[in-house]
Amino acid sequence: MEKISVIIPVYNIGSYLERYVKSVTSQSFRNLQIILVNDGSTDNSLQVCERLREQDDRITIVSRGNQGSGYARNAGLTIATGDYVTFVDGDDYLAPQLLEHLCQRLQEDHSDIACAHFFRQDPQGTYYFYITKQDRDQQKLNRAYSPLEWAKMETNDTAIKQVFYQAWGKLFKRELFDNIEFPRESLGEDNLTTWKLYLSAHKISYLLADEYCWSIRENSLTQADDKSYTSYNNIQAMSDRIQLYATIGLSPAFLAQDWPNWIKRISTGNPQRGELYNYQRASYLERILQKYQH
Template sequence: MSKISVIVPVYNVENYLDRCIESIVNQSYRNLEIILVNDGSTDKSGEICNRLARVDNRIRVIHKENGGLSSARNAGLDSATGDYIAFIDSDDYIHTKMYEILVKVQKDTGADIVSCGYQMFDEGDVPKEIDYDNFEFFEYTGTDIYNQLWDRDTSTVIQCQKLFNKDVFSHIRYPEGRIHEDVYVIHRELGKVNKYVFVDIPFYYYMIRNGSIMQTESFTSINDALEGFEDRIRFFSTRGLHEYEDRTLKTLFEYIQLKYRMLAKDNNRDGCRYLQSKMNMLLAMYNTGDFLENKELSKYRKMRKNYLILNVKIKIKSIIGK
C-alpha cells in the first residue's frame, strides 16, 4: 500500500488542531505519515502536537522558528518519505474517506495530481453531509490541464484538497515570505504532470475564521497575488504558451480592477495609486492590442477616471474635517 505524507503546518491553532488531526488519523486509508510542523506557535499548539504524536506513531512533529506557511510546508516536504504528498491547513479538516477515494482514482487513472472539491463554512457552523458513494471524476491531459486554472479556478489553485505524486515536488518549493503562495506554484506543478484529475465531491472542509487571510485581505496580500500572476505570465511566455500568457494577463487586469474598487471604497488613495502604476506598467510591457477588447480598455479608462475622482473626494473630506 502506497504511503501518503500528510503535511500540516501549525501556528496558533490550539482551538482547532485536535479536530483537524482527528480527521486525518481516522482516515479509512491507513498508510499515512502525518507531519505536524509547529511554526513557532506561541499558544499551546506545540504541546498538542507532542501529545498527539505520543498517541499515534504515524505522527511526527517538527518544531521550528516562525517562518510562515510556505516555510512550514517546505520543512514538511524536506522531511516527507511518502509516495504521495498532501497538505491540510490546521484549522480545517477532511472527510473520513477522502484519501481512500483519491488514491483509488489515482491508481485507476495514473494521474500525477488528483484534486477534489471543498466546502467553505463559517466558524461555528457545520459542513453539509456528502454522499461519497456517488461521484464523478474528470481527466485532463496536455495543455487542457492548464485550462483548469480558469475552468475550475480556485479549486485548481488551492493545494489542500489534492493528492500529489511526490515527483511533482522535485525542484519545486513554496515561496517563503509570500501570502498567496498557491498562486506562485500551481502553474509550475501543472507544468510537470501528464494527467490531472478532478473528483467532483467536496471532501475538504475549509473553515473561514475571523482573522484568516480569506477574511481580512491586506494590501500586502493583494500585491503578493499580483506578483504571483506576473510570475505565471513569465512562465507561459518562456514556454511559448502565448494563449495562456494572454489569458493570465486578462485575469490579472480583472483582479486589479476588482481590488481597485475595493481599495477605492475604503478611500485607500495610496493603494489605488499603486494599482494605477501597475496597470500602466503592464499596458506598456505587453502588446495588449492583440487581445484586449474595447470593453476591457474602457474599464481601464473608467478605473483611471475613478482614481481622479477619489483624489478629489479625499481632498474635500480633509478640508471639511479641518
C-alpha cells in the same frame, strides 16, 4: 504499499487542532506520515501536537519560528518520505475516505495529481456545498485531463474552476516538488504554486466528491485583510506565468484581470517592511495600465 505524507502547518490553533488532526489519523487509508509543522505558535498548539504524537506514532513534529504557511509547507516537504504528498490547512478537516479515494483515482488513471472538491464551514458553523453528484454536466468533469486540458479549465465556468488554485484537497506525486517549492514571503502561495505542479504532471484527475472541509474562522488568514507588501511576489509570479503560458501555446488573456488587481493592491496604501522599491514599481505599472487600458 504506497505511503502518503500529510503536511499540516500549525499556527495558534491549539483549541481546534485535535479535531482536525484526528480527521487525518482516522483516515481509511492507513499508511500515512503525518507532519505537523508548528510555525512559531504562541498558544498551546505545540503541546497539543506533542500529545497527539504520543497517541499516534505516524506523527512527526517540526517546530520553528513563525515564517508563514509557505515556509511551513516547504519544511514539511524536506522530510516527506511518502510516495504522495497532500496538504491540510491546520483548521480544516477531512472526510474519512478522502485520501483513499484520491489514491485510488491516481492509480486508476495513472495520474500524477488527483483533485477532489470541498465544502465550506463559515465562522457561524453554517455549511456550504458546491457540487451535485447527480448533475450530468458535473459528472462529465469526473475524469483525467492532460496538463493543457486542465489549464484551460481554469477559465471555464465549471466546478473545476473552484478547486483550481488550492494546494489542499489534492494528492500529488512527491517527485513533482523536486524543483518546485512554495513562495517563502507571500500571501496567496497556493495560487503561485499549483499551476507549476499542473504543468509538471503527465495527467491530472478530478474527483467529483466534496470530502474536504474548508473551515473559515473569524481570525483565519483567509478572513484577514492583510496589506503585506511582500505580495509583490505575486506580480512577478503572474508575469512569469503569462510568459510561460504564451510560449507553450496557452492563452494567458484570462490573467489580464488578476495581474492588474495585484498591482493595484500594492500601489495603494503605505509601503512598509522595506518594500519601497516594490511599491514604486507597482505604482509605475499601475499608471501605465491606466494610460493604455482606456
